[in-house]
Amino acid sequence: MPDQLGVAVDGGVRSVASRKASAVDLVLHEIRRSILSGELPPGRPFTVPALTEQLGVSHVPVREALRQLEAQGLITLSPSRSAIVTPLDPDDLRAIYRLRITVEPELAALSAPDRTDEEIASLDALVRETFGEVLQEAFWAPHRTFHAAMIEPAASDWDRRMLAPLWDASERYTRLVFDPVEAPESFAEHRAHAHDAIVDAARSRDPRRVRDAVREHLEDNLATMLHEMRTLDAARRQRWSGRDQDSDQETGGRLATS
Missing domain, CATH: 1.10.10.10 (Winged helix-like DNA-binding domain superfamily/Winged helix DNA-binding domain)
Structure with missing residues (x-):
């Protein structure tokens, strides 16, 4: 049964009354x-x-x-x-990634020379963890941890505060566009290879190589998501943009595309 939010009680927002935290x-x-x-x-x-x-x-x-x-x-x-x-929109996605591409590659480059062997091994382990269980919700946590680790130790508290909401916002698009359930083996192989390239750059401890690898990764993600948003079926695009079929017909069938 749907609740007042329009989502199933068993799969929607859950009570937090019994949990300990603010x-x-x-x-x-x-x-x-x-x-x-x-x-x-x-x-x-x-x-x-x-x-x-x-x-x-x-x-x-x-x-x-x-x-x-x-x-x-x-x-x-x-x-x-x-x-x-908030409905999903290609222009918003571009704005999110413009900021990420401005900040993350530079922080990763600044972190590169002082990265230890243990830290590089940890990055490699995160890639294995992320793409070893692509059918599970557990996929997302190590993936985010990987990108957070790439900007350490250069990141300041302000950098982290700024990037956290950008990662939240971009993850909404990533979850909808990169569907690991639909083709799990090809998904894991392709995405693991993309992250392995970043780890290889980290091993070099060359700031320029690390900067280029992180920037290329983010730019490729953006291009892929924009392409998928253009080519997905109309029904999914209507759901993404927060518009139902009737309202879309009233506006001449225009959809949010890039």
């Missing part, structure tokens, strides 16, 4: 998880009272978590105590 952090984590997993899809409207009831907390941490999620670009709030999951 209420805002718990609510933020749970809503972000639901957005990144697609359980709260792009364009899906929901209300603060509905979230409050389902999460099992007061409206105060819900409102604060939603403000943070809006700042990260994951939702859009309205004055009427409602919100929607």
Whole structure:
């Protein structure tokens, strides 16, 4: 049965009332998880009272978590105590990756000369962990850890604060476009090879080579996602853009494409 958010209770936003951590952090984590997993899809409207009831907390941490999620670009709030999951759009994707491409390759290059053998072995292990279990949700955590490790130790606290919401925002697109379930063996082989190239560059400890490898990886990801967004069937593109078929017909069938 769908709940007030329009998602199944068994697979949607879960109660956080019994978990130990600050209420805002718990609510933020749970809503972000639901957005990144697609359980709260792009364009899906929901209300603060509905979230409050389902999460099992007061409206105060819900409102604060939603403000943070809006700042990260994951939702859009309205004055009427409602919100929607921000629709996916090629121009937004380009903006996200423009910032990532500006920051991450340079931080990786600055980190390159001082990287230890143990750190490089850890990067290699993360690639094996990421693409060894491509059919499981566990795929995403080591993948993000890998990219975070590539900017260490040069990254400052401000760098991390800035990149965290960019990674959240880009992961929404990555999860929808790179589907490991559809062709798991080819997915694992191709994506592992792309990350192995970064690890090989890290082994060289050459800042220029590392910078180029990380930049090439991000640029290739962006190009692939934009291509897939252009070529996917119309029904999926309508869901991504948060528009139903009727509203699309009313606007002459225009879809958000790049």
